[in-house]
Amino acid sequence: MHPVQSSFLLVAKNPNMNSSVHRRFARSVARGLGMVIAAGWIMVAAEIAVADERRDNSEMMQLIRPLSDSVQYSVAQVLSGGRPVALATVVSSDGYLLTKRSELSGDPIRIRLHDGRLYPARVASVRRQNDLALLRVDADVSLKPLQLVDHKPSIASFLISPGRTGRPVGIGVMGVGARKIEHQGRLGVILNDSPDGRALVEEVYPNSGADSAGVVRGDLIIAINGIHESNKTSVIETLRDMFPGDEVRLTILRTNRSSGLDTLEMDARIRDFHLIRESENDSRVNGPRSDRLSGFDRVFQHDTVLDPDECGGPVLDTSGRVIGINIARAGRVVSYALPSSLVISELTSMLQEARGAE
Structure with a gap:
């Protein structure tokens, strides 16, 4: 029995203690018990927090490794411009993989398979609306496709994100069901009308593509x-269709020191606001974080801590x-995944488009 509890029982059984003292002591004991109970809950909460932080410890990784290993032949790494930029999911045995489109910012594109083999690849189809790119391996190679399953995970269920070699890159918990995420792509300028009606840059946001x-x-x-683009409105309407990660070529008129106008060409990247x-x-x-972290028809949210170049793989x-x-x-603890129901719909039309062009 806790000492505070023993003291409370002793006082309760003591007939010689007057009621005033009894009440004061009882209040003190009650406060003490409250502190003990609160401390206990804090310790429990701390233990839970520590357990959550160590969700990806070696024991847990070992437990889920068979699940992750089951798809190891179907997850590849994507290299663009000489660096790893994403994972890719094998979706067809004849050399097609699905990945994150906005990370493909440079040539050449190459695919590294589970066993380290490296092959050139090209973009065969894209779906800008959901940031998907279908890659075609430019080699005679047979791949093992994954079977996407239209299943809605329950809130608070565990989710596993496998990497290229079968090793899990993260374990997370399902947080929010599928919902639309409006895109927040911006060039990063505030525009006004010039005296002759053209789009005048009034302000440029620091750290923007502009x-x-x-x-x-x-x-x-x-x-x-x-x-x-004839005026501010037309510029705004055009930029409104640009997603984060998109590259745009701007033609600019700039006043020079001799009061003339120079015509400049600039490449700018749309960034998430x-x-x-x-x-x-x-x-x-x-x-x-990913360059494009908004603008999806439907995503479910989980708290797996992924690096940007670990997107594109299966959940x-x-x-x-x-x-x-x-x-x-x-x-920090927010990752988005396209549900299989949406991916299946997009993939069907992408494969038809790609094969029809061969």
Whole structure:
């Protein structure tokens, strides 16, 4: 028995103690018991927190390794411009893989299979709306496709994200069911009308694609991707269709020192507005995030900590079913996955399109 409990019983049984003293002591004991109970709950909560932080410890990894191993021949690594940028999921035995489109920012594109073999690949089809790219391996190789299963995981269930060699890259918990995420792609400028009606840059956001490209206050945007833009409204409407990660070619008029106008061509990358506005401290807390972390028809959310180059691979439930494709690292403990129901629909039309073009 706890000492505080023993003292309370002793007082309760003592007939010589007057009622006033009894009440005061009882109140003190009650406060003491409250502190003990609170401390106990804090210890329990701390133990739970520690257990959650160690969710991917060696024992847990060993437990789920058979599930992850079951798909090891069907997960590849994507290299673009000479560096790893994403994972890819094998979806057809004749050389097709599905990956995250916005990470494919440079040539050549290559695929590294589970056994380390490296093959050239090309983009065979894209679906910008959900940031998907279908890759075709440019080699005579037979692959083992995964079977996507239209299954909705329950909230708080465990999810497994396998890597290229079968080793799990993360274990997470299902947090939010499938929902639409509106895209927040921005060039990073505030526009106004110039005296002659053209799109005048009034302000450039630091850390934006416009800032990186060299756009400055006072510039006139007269064309996007080679198409003439007559005024501010047309520029805004064109940029509204651009997703985070998209590259755009800007044609700019800039006043020079002799009061003339120079025509400049600039390549700018559309960035997610969340990233543009992010403070340095927020960036440290959130860690590396995907260039495109918004703009999806449907995603479910889980708390697996993925690196951006670990998106594009499959998500498994604890029965080993492939229930989705990881598509974005959106926050410190926020990852998005496209559900299999959506992926199956997109994939069917993408394969038809790609095979029809061969």
